[in-house]
Amino acid sequence: MQTLNFEFPADRPPARRAHVGVAGSGDLEVLMTPGPAGVARVRVRTSVDGFDTVWRVVLERFFARHRVAAGFELNDSGATPGVVTLRLRQAVEESMEEGSA
Amino acid sequence: MSRGRNWIRALADGEVSPVVPSVITADARLGEDVARLIAVVPDPGSPxxxxxxxxxxxxxxxxxxEAVAGVAGAHLPEDRRRPIVAVVDLPSQAYGRVEELLGLxxxxxxxVDAYxxxxxxxxxxxxxxxxTALSGGFLAHGFQANQILALNDPGVVVHAMHREAAARVTLRSVAELDELARRVPPLSYDVADWAKLGLCDDLLEVGNADEPDGADVRKVKDALVSAVARARRGPRDLxxxxxxxxxxRTRxxxxxxxxAMTAQWG
Amino acid sequence: MRFSFIELDARGRAFALLDGGTGGELCGPFERIESPWLEPQDVVPQSDDGVVVVRGKLDGRSAVVIGIEQAFQGGGIGEVSGMKLATALSLAARDSRAGVPTAAVLLLETGGVRLQEANLGLATVAEVCSALLELRALQPVVGVIAGMLGCFGGMSIAAGLCTELIMTREGRLGLDGPQVIESEAGVAEFDASDHTMIWSIDGGTQRTRTGLADVLVPDDVAAIRSAVIEAVGCGVPAEHRSQRIGELGALLAAVDPADPPKPGDLAAVWGRG
Structure with missing residues (x-):
């Protein structure tokens, strides 16, 4: 298991926090909390060691398109880059919806 | 050799009787009480x-x-109901096809309900x-007790699964598992570590855990008398x-x- | 139109059973009450430790639904997840005693004790059983085994204690999982690759036919919710399945363990065909 920390520039504050996914085989859990202005702060805990560069590339690409200023906690159990991007997008979509809890 | 049988024989005041060949009971005087002792023992002839x-x-x-439910008590005042002592020495639940078919x-x-x-x-x-007190066997026979006592002896092991199987399931070697258990107490197979989890009400030193002598029996009986008193004073849940x-410390x-949940429940 | 219950995660299932808009989660993911024992073993924790507790209304009555997430650590019960189960059941019992009858629904998809937390997992399963029995005397505790994982290990004992047990054809119930039995007893005793045999013993159809579960429902949210509401509506029975010691004796006496019936014939042997 490995813990990685990243920061990316961001300028869109989310409406609310969001939670998607599960830290189960091939998937990951994402907790997203409205956070400090101007930055997306990401902490990744992953079951698979040695993929620092892949994580950086995947997250950089995502946060270049979705400049969401929030804290992101990712609990990963070997998700592919495609699944990581999907879960992040779901979290952002959920956080932008008005209304429900 | 069955420690369960040896301890029941040693503690009994009177006859040891089988409910079935693999489940034996006896009565033992504990202070002013007559406790019912119950143990599971090997039965090489079991069908x-x-x-x-x-x-x-x-x-x-x-x-x-049957043995637990048969300990009469309804006619006695609640604070005088008879103690039940589950003497625990079991390798596990039975792993088998007919067991699953009939719903073990x-x-x-x-x-569990009866206890x-x-x-x-x-x-x-x-x-x-x-x-040994392992897995589903211990859940059924012992883990619903108000008080849990254990002998501090290398032959005493409490765990969710025996070493070899646990190593296999968690994809580790037995040596790795033992090393990990030094840092992660709930993984340990050492009864003294288990006792530190807060689940053991008394860890008893005896001279001979296989074949107890008179001093061992007196010591354990004294501990049982104290445990019965604590159980009567304590809550009836766990x-x-x-x-x-x-x-x-550990939980x-x-x-x-x-x-947190009690606060949020309101 | 059917909506699959099985395709929902534990949280989705719990909210789907309760009356719309009434559910509120307790000790949810943002509380971050994780298992303290996983990271030291290089296992990534989950923020809710794989158990979802949702309090709300069920057909207008107070209820708590407790769902085990099968995708996290095989639904294994550790210190935190087990204590969430036990505490929710105890609090429902407390409310029931205080004049607010609160039923519980358990969504049981679990391999049993989480081996990474071995002794504390085992201890909390004992505490879950005790709390379940405490509530069951006051209000129904309904178990649902929808699939796909099934309910095994120590938690299968909790399933056996439930007031009523609802299963789908895709659900399985047994003490020991097929792989565990095969590795303990050998392939001749139990062949974990023989899916037909496994389902004929552990499957929801068999368990309801033989009376070890009560209701067989299709994998449909509305059907499962109706079955749960009906089960809760029946209230607390005079005697629970796990209290019928004599009946257990009779069931065992009806079968020769050296020559047991085929799974398909068991219901008839037990007079439950």
Missing amino acids: YHRARKGEVGLREAYALA HHALAVT ARARTAGHPVVALIVG SNRLTSPGAR GASLRVRE
Whole structure:
């Protein structure tokens, strides 16, 4: 298991926090909390060691398109880059919806 | 050799009688009480071929429930109901096809229900672990007790699964598992480590855990008398397992869950 | 039109059973009450430790639904997840005693004790059973085994204690999982690759036919919710399945363990065909 920390520039504050996914085989859990202005702060805990560069590339690409200023906690159990991007997008979509809890 | 049988024989004041060949009971004087002792023992002739070495199988689960429910008490005032002592020395539940077919989970539920009902009705229920206490077998026979005592002896092991199987399932070697257990107490196979989790009400030093002598018997009987008194004073649910000094040290996460959920429940 | 229950995660299932808009989660993911024992073993924790507790209304009555997430650590019960189960059941019992009858629904998809937390997992399963029995005397505790994982290990004992047990054809119930039995007892005793045999013993159809579960429902949210509401509506029975010691004796006496019936014939042997 490995813990990685990243920061990316961001300028869109989310409406609310969001939670998607599960830290189960091939998937990951994402907790997203409205956070400090101007930055997306990401902490990744992953079951698979040695993929620092892949994580950086995947997250950089995502946060270049979705400049969401929030804290992101990712609990990963070997998700592919495609699944990581999907879960992040779901979290952002959920956080932008008005209304429900 | 069956530690369960040896300890029941040693502690008994009177005859040891089988409910079925693999479940034996006896009475023992504990202070002013006459306690009922119950143990699962090997039965090499059992028609259930996966339950011949002292495992808790279908027949044992049923016989245990009968034995527990048979300890009369309804006519006695609640504070004088007879103590029940589960003498625990069992390798596990029975792993087998007929066991699954007929629903061993259900049979064990019947046993758990009987023990819990005796406890809530006011019978002091004490588990005395003299050998191995593993997995579903221990859940059925022992883990519903108000008080749990264990001998501090290398032959005493409490665990969710035996070493080799646990290593296999968690994809580790036995050596790696033992190394990990030094840092992660709930993984340990050492009874002294287990006792630190807050689940053990008394860890007893005896001279001979296999074949107890007179001094061992006196010591254990004294400990049982104290345990019965504590059970009568204590709650009838299992909440004391979270208030023990050991639990305060090792079960911080349990306490946090209980406090947070109670606060949010309102 | 059917909506699959099985395709929902534990949280989705719990909210789907309760009356719309009434559910509120307790000790949810943002509380971050994780298992303290996983990271030291290089296992990534989950923020809710794989158990979802949702309080709300069920057909207008107070209820708590407790769902085990099968995708996290095989639904294994550790210190935190087990204590969430036990505490929710105890609090429902407390409310029921205080004049607010609160039923419980358990969504049981679990391999049993989480081996990474071995002894504390085992201890909390004992505490879950005790709390379940405490509530069951006051209000129904309904178990649902929808699939796909099934309910095994120590938690299968909890299933056996439930007031009523609802299963789908895709659900399985047994004490020991097929792989565990095969590795303990050998392939001749139990062949974990023989799916037909496994389902004929552990499957929801068999368990309801033989009376070890009560209701067989299709994998449909509305059907499962109706079955749960009906089960809760029946209230607390005079005697629970796990209290019928004599009946267990009779069931065992009806079968020769050296020559057991085929799974398909068991219901008839037990007079439950």
